[in-house]
Amino acid sequence: MRNARRPVALIAIAGAWIVAILALLSLGTWQVERLAWKRNLIAQVATRLAAKPVPAPIAAGPEDAYRRVTAIGIFKPARDSFVQASTVSGPGWWVITPLHTADSRVIMINRGYVPARTAPPSASGIVTVTGLLRMTEPGGGFLRSNDPAADRWYSRDVAAIAARRGLGITAPYFIDADATNATGPVGGLTVVRFSNNHLAYAITWFILAIMAVGGFIYWFAASRRSAESNE
Known part of the structure; x- marks a missing residue:
């Protein structure tokens, strides 16, 4: 058997x-x-990073990430949001400020890095922002979830931040501003690296x-x- x-x-x-x-x-x-x-x-x-800036689009998808864009508008005062950051300059915060464009759109701008949860006022009047288009980061980061009610942010969640600030509909992306403002938050710290x-x-x-x-x-x-x- x-x-x-x-x-x-x-x-x-x-x-x-x-x-x-x-x-x-x-x-x-x-x-x-x-x-x-x-x-x-x-x-x-790499091709997008080397290209000349184009006008910020109305809509964007993953294929537009890290594209160099330019937006023209007016910063909304007293609407800054601070998102926890870890940068080459050390831990700190990204300063996210809404930009109201001439065609009545709102685009969230990452003005740059600050070491403490405070930032110089955004420029007044019509400004031109050039930087990298980045897709929204919903949920959170650093193993923690965003807490809109407490205004604690661990990722640049465009829709959630816009809702918390009462901004209504915003572009589905944000712009990492270039390092062009010597007196404001430190811009141009975007790290483009893929494992x-x-x-x-x-x-x-x-x-x-x-x-x-x-x-x-x-x-x-x-x-x-x-x-x-x-x-």
Whole structure:
């Protein structure tokens, strides 16, 4: 009875081993595809950063992130929001100020970094802001959720900040202002860096797949020898 069950058990083990090998190969292939996607993303962003500024759009999507844009309007006074930040200048706050444009839009502007939760007043009159278009950051950051009721912000959540300040509908993005204002918050601190470990991950998965193939061959040969010795 035990000998009758042996072929079934061997087939089940072989099937599981083959499935594991195929899974490892699939994971390696997926990481190769992710590598191509990440390299393409990095190239696209580099092109946007090198391009001349364009007028800030009405709407924007992920494909517009880090595009250099220009907005013209008037800062709304006494509407600053402070978002916790960690920068090359140390921990502190981003100063987010709404800009009312000539076409009656409101765009949130990250005027820059300050070390304490206070900032110089925004410029009065019509101003031109040039910077990088950034997509809204809903929810929070630093492992903490935004608390609109307490006016505590850990991410630049455009819609939530606009609602807290009673601004109504705003552009679905914010602009990281360039370092052009020597007397105000420190701008131009945007860090554009994408982690790209996909090649290392792909190599790891393929090495594991090769090891699994080697183990399968060894197991298969040992099983055959054992079967032949029992005949």
